[in-house]
Amino acid sequence: xxxxxxxxxxxxxxGLTSVPLVTMYAYMIIxxxxxxxxxxxxxxxxxxxxxxxxxxAPAPGRPSIWSVTLNTFIFACVSTLMALSVSLTGGYxxxxxxxxxxxxxxxxxxxxxxxxxxxLIIAIFLILQMVGLYDTLAGVIxxxxxxxxxxxxxxxxGFYDTVPWEIEMAGLTDGATxxxxxxxxxxxxxxxxxxxxxxxxxxxxxxxxxxxxxxxxGADAQVLGVYLQSLISDDTSMDFAKFKSVGVFYAIPVxxxxxxxxxxxxxxxxxxxxG
Amino acid sequence: MRIELKNFKxxxxxxxxxxxxxxxxxxxxxxxxxxxxxxGKSTTLFAICGIHRMTGGQLLFGDRDVTLVPSQQRNVGVxxxxxxxxxxxxxxxxxxxxxxxxKEDRKTIEKKVSEIAALVxxxxxxxxxxxxxxxxxxxxxxxxRALVREPDILLLDExxxxxxxxxxxxxxxxxxRIQQQTGITAILVTHDQVxxxxxxxxxxxxxxxxxxxxxxxxxxxxxxxxxxxxxxxxNPPIAFLDGVVTDGGVQLASSEALLPLRGQHGLPSxxxxxxxxxxxxxxxxxxxxxxxGRISFVETQxxxxxxxxxxxxxxxxxxxxxxxxxxHLGDEVSWGIAENQILAFDASGARLxxxxxx
Ligand SMILES: Nc1ncnc2c1ncn2[C@@H]1O[C@H](COP(=O)(O)OP(=O)(O)OP(=O)(O)O)[C@@H](O)[C@H]1O
Ligand SMILES: [Mg+2]
Numbered sequence: 001x002x003x004x005x006x007x008x009x010x011x012x013x014x015g016l017t018s019v020p021l022v023t024m025y026a027y028m029i030i031x032x033x034x035x036x037x038x039x040x041x042x043x044x045x046x047x048x049x050x051x052x053x054x055x056x057a058p059a060p061g062r063p064s065i066w067s068v069t070l071n072t073f074i075f076a077c078v079s080t081l082m083a084l085s086v087s088l089t090g091g092y093x094x095x096x097x098x099x100x101x102x103x104x105x106x107x108x109x110x111x112x113x114x115x116x117x118x119x120l121i122i123a124i125f126l127i128l129q130m131v132g133l134y135d136t137l138a139g140v141i142x143x144x145x146x147x148x149x150x151x152x153x154x155x156x157x158g159f160y161d162t163v164p165w166e167i168e169m170a171g172l173t174d175g176a177t178x179x180x181x182x183x184x185x186x187x188x189x190x191x192x193x194x195x196x197x198x199x200x201x202x203x204x205x206x207x208x209x210x211x212x213x214x215x216x217x218g219a220d221a222q223v224l225g226v227y228l229q230s231l232i233s234d235d236t237s238m239d240f241a242k243f244k245s246v247g248v249f250y251a252i253p254v255x256x257x258x259x260x261x262x263x264x265x266x267x268x269x270x271x272x273x274x275g
Numbered sequence: 276m277r278i279e280l281k282n283f284k285x286x287x288x289x290x291x292x293x294x295x296x297x298x299x300x301x302x303x304x305x306x307x308x309x310x311x312x313x314x315g316k317s318t319t320l321f322a323i324c325g326i327h328r329m330t331g332g333q334l335l336f337g338d339r340d341v342t343l344v345p346s347q348q349r350n351v352g353v354x355x356x357x358x359x360x361x362x363x364x365x366x367x368x369x370x371x372x373x374x375x376x377x378k379e380d381r382k383t384i385e386k387k388v389s390e391i392a393a394l395v396x397x398x399x400x401x402x403x404x405x406x407x408x409x410x411x412x413x414x415x416x417x418x419x420r421a422l423v424r425e426p427d428i429l430l431l432d433e434x435x436x437x438x439x440x441x442x443x444x445x446x447x448x449x450x451x452r453i454q455q456q457t458g459i460t461a462i463l464v465t466h467d468q469v470x471x472x473x474x475x476x477x478x479x480x481x482x483x484x485x486x487x488x489x490x491x492x493x494x495x496x497x498x499x500x501x502x503x504x505x506x507x508x509x510n511p512p513i514a515f516l517d518g519v520v521t522d523g524g525v526q527l528a529s530s531e532a533l534l535p536l537r538g539q540h541g542l543p544s545x546x547x548x549x550x551x552x553x554x555x556x557x558x559x560x561x562x563x564x565x566x567x568g569r570i571s572f573v574e575t576q577x578x579x580x581x582x583x584x585x586x587x588x589x590x591x592x593x594x595x596x597x598x599x600x601x602x603h604l605g606d607e608v609s610w611g612i613a614e615n616q617i618l619a620f621d622a623s624g625a626r627l628x629x630x631x632x633x
Contacts, residue, residue: 166359169326172346173353174373174420188363 032245050241054249063219063227065246072223075141075212076205082145083152083201088194090149091156092182096168106157112150121214128215140216144208148201159193160186195264203254224250276337276427276460277302278323284331285318285484292318293484296332305454305461307471309507310481316464317356319481320430323462324351336427349428352421352459356433358413360405366392366416367401373424391423394453411442418450422457429454429461435470447474468508472496480504502624505552511581513618514558514593516551525549530588532566536614542629543621552618555581555595562611568592570606584608 027041032050034043058064094105124143125134133139163186171181187194209225217226228250231243258265279299285292292315300306308316321327323334325346334342341349360369367388374384392398395415405413414434421429431450435443451474454461465471471478472492479489480503488495488504499505505513516534518525520543524535534551536542543549571591572583575598582594582602594610602608619627 164357164359166355166357167361169321169346170353170355170359170361170420171372172326173324173349173351175347175350175376175424176372177347180376185361188361191363 028244029248032241032248050239050245051249053242053246061219062230063222065227065249068222068224068227071137071221072206072225075137075144075208075223076202079141079144079148079205080198080201082141083148084194084198086145086149087152087156087197088187088190090153091158092160092186094153095157095160096165106154109150109154113154117147118210121210125215135216135218135221137216137221140212140221143215144205144211147211148204152197152201155197156190156193159190163189192264195261199257199261199265203257206254277335278428278460278462279335280319280323280332281335282332283319283322283329283334285315285322285327286330291484296484296486298479298486298489300460300462302337302460303458304477305451305463305475307475307478308462308464308481309468309471309478310466311507312466314481315484316466316481317432320353320432320462320464323428324353324430325349350424350426351428351430352424352426353430354414354417354421354432354434356436358405358417360413360416360420362405365402365404366397366408369405369416370419370423373420377424387423388419391419394422394456395419395449410437410439411446414438414446415449418453422453422459425457426459429459431461431463433464433466435465435467443470450474469510472508480507498626499552499618500626502550502552502620502626505618505620505626509554511555511593511595513552513554514591516553516586516590516592518549518551520545520547520549525551527586527588527590530586532587534564534566534612536617536629542619543627548622549627550620550622550624552620553592553612554616554618555593557613557616558584558592558594558610559596559613560600560608560610562613564612564614565609566592566612567607567609570602570604570608573602573604584610 030043033046033048035045035047035049036043053065093099094102094109099105128134128139128143131139133142167185167189168181171185172178176184207225208223209229212221212223213226213229216222222230224246228243228246231239231246277300281297283293283296283298296319298306298319308319310316318327322329325341325344329342332342333340336349361372364372370388370391371384374387379387388401389398392401395418397412397415397419400408400412400416403412405416408416414437418434434450435446438446447470450463463471463475472495475492477490478492478495479486480495481487482503488500490498495504496508499508502515506515516525517528518534519528520526521533522545524533525542526533566584566586568584568586570582571585572581574581576595578598579595580598580600580602582596584592584594586592592610592612617629619629621627
């Protein structure tokens with residue numbers, strides 16, 4: 001911290017403005033485990049009733065929260081892995097190999113990344129239906145991974161660009177194959193990028209809503225975002241307490257990941273910008 | 276191992292870096308590639324170790340044609356200018372890497388690495404990552420990594436450029452000692468002439484992608500075949516006097532002064548322009564062939580003193596003398612040139628061989 005710079009006014013201002021936010025978050029969590037008398041905000045008892053969805057059997061025709069969570073987890077993990085593997089190899093190729101049409105690929109990546117997903121959704125829907133992957137987890141995973149890839153490739157290219165090429169040349173003259181050089185010498189240098197990209201892709205997969213909603217709405221392939229949405233749209237039994245509880249449940253992994261990895265996440269801005 | 280480079284040509288796109296270059300090294304020889312920045316030294320090295328594909332020409336290691344052999348199979352050790360150590364591995368792993376690639380067993384690797392580490396005096400640094408090593412230590416790790424798999428050829432690309440003066444001196448003799456001890460054929464790229472002269476058996480001076488002269492350091496210094504080579508070697512550098520050949524000797528440009536080089540044969544015919552190169556140690560008070568000028572600059576270099584003497588026509592001669600001559604800035608002096616040490620060049624910069632009349 002720079003000592004010439006008075007930090008308390010800033011801290012005060014930030015503190016004051018974030019009080020309402022903090023209160024809201026705190027209240028959201030408190031509210032799911034307490035009961036308050038009507039018309040009051042002060043809780044007067046503890047109840048885990050709104051969390052009962054965790055252990056009670058689901059209503060008929062509805063998936064259980066655990067199968068939905070498992071789906072979400074599979075969805076986030078597999079799409080992350082796919083996006084990572086393509087980004088790691090594709091980014092390297094774009095950064096280091098003399099590809100024909102390299103400029104075209106680079107430009108195309110940016111355009112693809114900037115392209116709003118929603119405008120593609122009808123085409124994707126038709127394609128999935130045609131190949132028979134509509135309403136399956138596999139189909140929506142493929143789509144999600146494909147949409148993550150341009151950003152990933154671009155970021156990884158930036159990281160690869162910062163690795164001195166002499167390291168690779170030294171590896172080659174030391175007798176290693178091009179693949180070994182990439183695997184043993186280059187990948188470790190871009191480790192921060194891999195971590196950051198992995199976390200980003202996982203979080204993005206975890207919170208994905210629109211793709212599964214449109215492309216895999218059925219009970220078998222349902223993910224948490226869709227589950228949550230179906231709670232509000234179900235107007236026969238509006239249960240705000242349950243809605244809040246599911247929301248908190250949904251957010252817990254995200255919060256944990258941010259707490260555990262926030263240093264790594266900063267890397268994507270620190271390391272991937274050169275190039 | 277003998278290295279022979281025949282009619283080497285290298286282009287990058289439309290840029291021709293090396294037109295047609297031939298070079299051969301005897302087994303166990305250490306050669307310096309010396310030349311100004313951008314003349315193609317690194318490019319030549321990279322062609323020899325296989326990083327750059329040669330556009331044209333042929334490369335032989337011993338009797339084997341390796342022109343098209345990939346880097347991995349050439350068994351060439353390279354020390355890069357910035358060392359190119361693997362940042363995520365410690366010194367031991369760095370040095371062991373080439374052996375691991377060859378899948379040698381752990382015992383052998385340990386033995387070889389500790390031997391080579393002892394040779395370059397870094398035995399106690401093996402646990403450190405490159406970032407925790409000083410420049411000189413990193414350089415030794417790089418050298419050890421290049422040497423550990425007993426390459427046939429060692430290529431050093433300005434390995435000493437980043438070191439301080441003292442370390443540089445130390446490493447110079449150390450590299451030379453290791454090279455002679457292992458009997459390896461080596462090429463040292465440098466643009467430091469002192470380094471080239473003190474470390475190598477022969478020097479190849481390059482200019483604009485071409486080798487302009489190749490000979491031993493001593494011979495190169497005494498017998499440069501062009502003005503470029505003469506001005507490249509020597510510290511402090513050689514000084515030049517422009518003039519025109521006349522019947523009586525050499526008439527210096529825009530001055531009355533006449534250097535009576537009567538005792539020399541091989542002077543071109545009268546009226547031809549000529550450049551005379553005079554090294555600082557050959558311009559001394561006691562020599563007979565006097566020229567007069569004013570001391571325009573004095574630099575103390577410890578044991579010796581360097582004087583710049585400006586002649587009446589504006590040319591500058593340099594003289595290096597022992598301390599204690601008692602000369603001062605602004606003094607008018609009349610010092611002499613060692614006549615038979617003059618290096619003469621024609622207008623194109625080519626050497627004119629003169630000699631004393633017998
Ligand atoms: N990949 C490349 N593409 C285009 N031109 C190149 C490339 N590599 C080198 N050159 C050019 O080739 C010439 C020789 O480069 P090289 O690196 O061999 O010089 P050098 O003699 O090693 O110089 P220095 O002493 O500065 O290291 C330079 O003019 C450089 O611009
Ligand atoms: Mg170079």
